[in-house]
Amino acid sequence: MTSHTAICLWETNRIAAGFALLDRLLKDYPISFVKHYRICPGKAFFVLIADTDVIQQIELILGAEKQIQYKTITGLHPDVLSTFQHKQKIPSVSHLGIYECSTSVAVFHLANHIAWHHQVQLLSLQIGIGLCGKSILTISASYSDLKAIEDELSQLYPKEIVSYAHISDPSSELLTLL
Template sequence: MASNTAICLWETNRIASGFALLDQLLKDYPISFVKHYRICPGKAFFILIADTDVVQQIEQILRDTKQIQYKTITGVHPDVLSVFQQKQKIPTVSHLGIYECSTTVAVFHLANHLAWHHQVHLLSLQIGIGLCGKSILTIAGSYSDLKTIEMELSERYPKDIVSFANISEPSTELLTLL
């Protein structure tokens, strides 16, 4: 399913520079949505949503900016932003996948990929909760889907996934913690 809307994510360990860049982009481009978060001491994360051609122009600027990690995602799955804004509740979870990512940018990209390409339910996307701004994605899926994802991780995200765990029949208490 294609979309003419894209999301641009960037993370920086130079907060002041990040806000200066945000100001420049707000002045120069028709951005329809902007959100920022401080994800740990000294790091900030920014989300921009605009038409794909605008995001591609912004990507050119980000390529030339030091201290910025960025990704653009075209065809944003609707579940990615909804699970980021609040945890989703699913009546039963037989198999749980938990993915710890080194950056907030990586966790968003992983969530979007899994939502589009695997039969899973996104449960939560938590940003900046570990040291140095690590972020966590929690999903529910079948055992076979989680094993397929596990095999795919090292090829698709060799440096971005810090650790992951697949849990069968998670306890009710565990589910309340996530």
């Protein structure tokens, strides 16, 4: 059976328990990449990358844990991690989409969905920058793609997407702030 790489994201409001779980997973599973972030007082966000079969085993453990929201993504678009890891200078764009998600898990999932299903350029993926760990995804896309994404949001994320804005011809000063 061929295994592919998958990403597992989890967010918890019990930081100490999150680190204890991370330690257990690092000892018991071949995880090739691990990052963690404190996203706001009392919350932590963890990113694991491993083969799909390993992530599926970890998913069973996360499902049994209290106070953890998690999501696994197979078929991660290559632009998602590179955008997350490297903040880019945002070039002049004609249409900008800004998506504020209530959790870090949701912003990764949304970024991956948008990258695979729409003609967009992921510009930034910032976690834990708002109250209670809200996260922001910024994209450049055509007006028609932004409208298509807007139409999908209520079907994909009925409660996770807090707000979004589309900006046509954003000012260069605004782009430096993002």
